[in-house]
Amino acid sequence: MTPTDLRAAFITDLTAVAPDLDAATIGDDDHMQTDLGLDSMDFLNLVSALHKRFGLPIPETDYPRLATPAKAVTYLAEMLAAGNRA
Amino acid sequence: MTHAVIRKPVAHSDTLSLATGWDAARARLKGLPDGGLNIAHEAVDRHVAAGHGSQAALIWLGREGERQVLSYAELAADAARFANVLRAHGIDAGERLYLLSGRVPALYVATLGAMKAGVVVSPLFAAFGPEPVRARMEIGGASVLVTTEANYRRKVAEWRAQMPALRLVLIIGDAAPDGCVALGPAMAAAAPRFDTVRTMPEDMALLHFTSGTTGLPKGVVHVHEAVVAHAETGRLALDLRPGDIYWCTADPGWVTGMSYGVISPLCNRVTMVVDEADFDLERWYSILEREKVQVWYTAPTAIRMMMRAGNEATKGHDFSALRFLASVGEPLNAECVIWGQSVFGLPFHDNWWQSETGGIMIANTADMDIKPGAMGKTLPGVEAGIVTREDGTVKEAAAGQIGELALRPGWPSMMRAYLGQPERYAKCFVGGWYLTGDLAMRDSDGYFWFVGRADDLIKSSGHLIGPFEVESALIEHPAVAEAAVIGIPDETAGEVVKAFVTLKAGFTAGEALERELRGHARKRLGPAVSPREIVFRDSLPRTRSGKIMRRLLRARELGLPEGDLSTLEGDGR
Numbered sequence: 001m002t003p004t005d006l007r008a009a010f011i012t013d014l015t016a017v018a019p020d021l022d023a024a025t026i027g028d029d030d031h032m033q034t035d036l037g038l039d040s041m042d043f044l045n046l047v048s049a050l051h052k053r054f055g056l057p058i059p060e061t062d063y064p065r066l067a068t069p070a071k072a073v074t075y076l077a078e079m080l081a082a083g084n085r086a
Numbered sequence: 087m088t089h090a091v092i093r094k095p096v097a098h099s100d101t102l103s104l105a106t107g108w109d110a111a112r113a114r115l116k117g118l119p120d121g122g123l124n125i126a127h128e129a130v131d132r133h134v135a136a137g138h139g140s141q142a143a144l145i146w147l148g149r150e151g152e153r154q155v156l157s158y159a160e161l162a163a164d165a166a167r168f169a170n171v172l173r174a175h176g177i178d179a180g181e182r183l184y185l186l187s188g189r190v191p192a193l194y195v196a197t198l199g200a201m202k203a204g205v206v207v208s209p210l211f212a213a214f215g216p217e218p219v220r221a222r223m224e225i226g227g228a229s230v231l232v233t234t235e236a237n238y239r240r241k242v243a244e245w246r247a248q249m250p251a252l253r254l255v256l257i258i259g260d261a262a263p264d265g266c267v268a269l270g271p272a273m274a275a276a277a278p279r280f281d282t283v284r285t286m287p288e289d290m291a292l293l294h295f296t297s298g299t300t301g302l303p304k305g306v307v308h309v310h311e312a313v314v315a316h317a318e319t320g321r322l323a324l325d326l327r328p329g330d331i332y333w334c335t336a337d338p339g340w341v342t343g344m345s346y347g348v349i350s351p352l353c354n355r356v357t358m359v360v361d362e363a364d365f366d367l368e369r370w371y372s373i374l375e376r377e378k379v380q381v382w383y384t385a386p387t388a389i390r391m392m393m394r395a396g397n398e399a400t401k402g403h404d405f406s407a408l409r410f411l412a413s414v415g416e417p418l419n420a421e422c423v424i425w426g427q428s429v430f431g432l433p434f435h436d437n438w439w440q441s442e443t444g445g446i447m448i449a450n451t452a453d454m455d456i457k458p459g460a461m462g463k464t465l466p467g468v469e470a471g472i473v474t475r476e477d478g479t480v481k482e483a484a485a486g487q488i489g490e491l492a493l494r495p496g497w498p499s500m501m502r503a504y505l506g507q508p509e510r511y512a513k514c515f516v517g518g519w520y521l522t523g524d525l526a527m528r529d530s531d532g533y534f535w536f537v538g539r540a541d542d543l544i545k546s547s548g549h550l551i552g553p554f555e556v557e558s559a560l561i562e563h564p565a566v567a568e569a570a571v572i573g574i575p576d577e578t579a580g581e582v583v584k585a586f587v588t589l590k591a592g593f594t595a596g597e598a599l600e601r602e603l604r605g606h607a608r609k610r611l612g613p614a615v616s617p618r619e620i621v622f623r624d625s626l627p628r629t630r631s632g633k634i635m636r637r638l639l640r641a642r643e644l645g646l647p648e649g650d651l652s653t654l655e656g657d658g659r
Contacts, residue, residue, distance in 0.1 A: 019601040
């Protein structure tokens with residue numbers, strides 16, 4: 001998957017959890033909680049959607065690496081490249 | 087499943103050996119001349135007068151890694167400046183000030199400054215959307231709002247003109263939009279001295295909002311006398327001792343964050359850690375270690391998230407400063423209590439209270455054995471019982487029987503009213519008891535065990551959510567004909583909100599509409615209160631008188647017995 005594909009998939013899962021967000025206005029460096037208004041339950045739901053989509057285990061200690069779309073894309077690409085599938 | 091009792095440590099807190107009872111607690115406070123009592127005076131000014139001005143009152147940890155320390159003397163001076171700002175704008179004692187901001191020092195200063203000025207403080211949760219904010223400000227008759235520019239623009243500006251009673255909007259920071267006042271420059275121009283208004287014990291100090299099953303949220307009135315219980319219960323149930331480093335993770339927008347995240351710790355002259363950011367595993371463990379937190383008061387949802395991350399995540403951290411762990415908000419599973427023991431070397435002490443009680447009533451304290459999963463025993467001065475309603479009055483249930491948890495009225499932090507709703511207030515008191523709305527059981531050792539809510543209220547991440555408020559927001563959407571909202575069990579949050587809706591003619595159920603409705607609810611209500619899931623139905627179960635039977639929806643959803651269906655109209659499926 002290219003970074004563009006990864007970003008699109010991430011935004012799809014993000015806006016499914018928080019449909020009040022407009023996909024077109026989400027910035028790459030927007031912080032999930034501070035800028036996009038996700039609460040901790042939203043965040044867990046997002047992690048679970050990503051887990052389902054990519055088959056990746058995402059341990060709690062890695063959550064800060066999903067703090068913004070840009071960080072998340074980097075993280076997901078790294079994990080997928082490492083063949084780190086569940 | 088029952089778990090082994092965790093025995094109390096051999097050497098326990100010496101503070102617990104002080105005389106107990108509300109009179110003794112009252113005598114430990116300072117008071118104001120001629121019988122006056124003011125929460126801010128007890129929390130801050132009396133410590134400064136007693137020579138503790140240089141002690142840190144608040145250690146603020148900013149989201150981006152900033153760290154700011156406010157001493158008791160600095161907090162007193164800032165609170166005085168804030169009180170002067172209110173006075174300069176013609177705000178009088180008894181008027182209501184609302185807070186709508188994340189956890190920044192100005193929020194704490196405003197709380198204490200308003201109380202010094204005799205102004206009533208009403209905290210709002212910063213993650214509320216515009217509708218809950220507006221409803222609460224209207225019910226309480228807000229004169230002043232302290233908020234941030236972003237919150238103001240997103241949640242208030244649009245309807246501000248329709249609330250003429252709101253005379254002053256203070257914006258935290260150095261700039262403010264039209265019609266608002268920037269707090270920074272106003273504080274800089276204000277004098278750091280202010281003679282605390284001589285409030286009397288029964289004068290209103292705080293207005294907290296709690297959800298009802300029907301109708302608008304209720305404004306729970308607390309008076310300055312509540313400080314007697316705030317101070318005493320912090321000492322008894324949280325083991326707070328002067329000079330302790332203490333971290334309450336609750337937001338002051340909720341009652342825990344106000345009673346035990348501002349008032350009680352300051353009354354007990356501890357140093358409070360305040361973290362601006364929300365839950366983040368590594369950040370939290372680092373804060374515990376780096377700030378050498380001794381007493382930690384948190385919530386089951388957070389504890390469960392830490393548990394899920396596993397013991398591995400705690401490795402390499404030094405938690406040796408910790409002395410006492412406590413939890414509140416919803417029942418703490420026995421597994422969490424025991425997990426605390428394995429990771430921190432200390433068990434979590436669960437306790438129980440609600441907005442209406444103003445302070446902790448039932449707790450596992452430092453000087454008693456913990457029964458994992460139980461909410462503890464009554465604190466000194468508190469009398470609780472398990473009752474069942476019968477022919478308009480109540481009857482006490484025997485040990486081991488489930489009934490409604492009830493308290494004998496008269497403790498200092500008992501609510502004094504639901505603002506403007508005397509009938510709803512009166513309904514809480516039956517047969518000489520205050521009925522809490524929680525179902526519980528008391529065992530033969532006097533420990534109370536939470537069972538569930540006696541009504542339709544939803545407990546999610548420790549917050550009480552009223553289905554009516556959520557349903558009302560859903561019905562505002564043009565596609566929705568009717569809505570019913572229930573709580574369904576969730577392993578992390580306790581319960582999460584689920585909605586059932588029927589659609590008006592011309593609208594089609596489907597994923598796109600489900601998403602649109604959730605988005606609509608989130609914009610109006612904010613994420614904490616909004617449904618996480620919405621399902622479409624052709625009809626909803628109703629009584630013959632037209633009332634939606636949420637209880638039946640919930641029973642069907644969870645596969646529980648459907649109970650008495652004699653009033654059901656049709657089959658409601």
